[in-house]
Amino acid sequence: MSEVAVDAKLDLKGEVCPYNFVKTKLKLEELEAGQVLEVILDEGEPVRNVPRSVKEEGHEIIKVEKVNGAFRLLIRKAAI
């Protein structure tokens, strides 16, 4: 299965809540609806909070994978 094209990337390792979400949100604002953002998050608190907040804002999380103790998320920006 081929992976979708990524339009922007954000490495949020070491970034604390809620700044990791705020940065994700700001980055998503730069994108067009339907475009895909890759976000790398630490496990624990960040991964507990950021995906749920992204979901609450209506965006779609299309892929999640664990990479070297961190999580890699692909988020498709919602059409607003």
Add this chain to the structure above:
Amino acid sequence: MADYDVKDLKRVGFMKQKEKDLFSIRLRVVGGYVSADQLPKLAEISRKYGRGYIHLTTRQGIEIPFIHFNDFEKVRGELAEVGLSIGACGPRVRTVTACQGEICSHGLIAAQELALMVDGRFFGYDGLPHKFKIGITGCPNACIKPTENDLGIMGVVEKEFIEERCTYCGLCVDVCPVGAITIEGDKLSYDHDRCVKCGDCIFVCPMDAWVKKRAGCRIYVGGKMGKFPHLGHEAFDFVEGEDPVLRIIERTLEFYRERGEKGERFGDTIDRLGLDVYVEAVK
């Protein structure tokens, strides 16, 4: 001698200060909710009758110190103009505390609405052996500390797993606070007994493979702080609907009124008689 009965005043939330004829007035602030219209009135009353400040209590309440007993009726009247009233002291049900409930990203129940309902029905309930505190917290994060209340209510959620939606990404495994979920390859296992019903897996799942089945309340009893702290016991794991919750509170108060000894906190009554005796009596 002043013409007031300190015991009678305490009943309605006037607390005698060390200073002669001065009292701290405790307000009935349910769930910490104070409207923008009430705030300026509090400032005005504290300047006019007190010393220009209020005190926030540990149970989300407000007290206005340095009020002379001659001003009680005027203060009461001015508070009423903005829908505020006096709280409770002594051996009775105190103002109900609550978190912000559903508006919090972790909230599972409408804690504020439930607090208004419980407070409306039981605030001031009398004839008890000692004080009785009720706290309502929206989820197992327990910000309102239900196990520190004589009766604590906690929002919990029961869930369902829809296997065909799962991509085995492992997010739920990572967020589960008790390690109840494990994934091996394309197989997810879930330990129901270990689950604390917090719903973190539901909130985090990108595929909606974990879905909410029903929300309800877990009820703790017998908690208290003070000189002899004692955490509450879990009495009911899952109670669905407001009426059954209200019924349990009502029966609990009746049980405490009948079986508690004078001056005994509810946690001590339960320890003396046994949790099972209590649960059997109120369920």
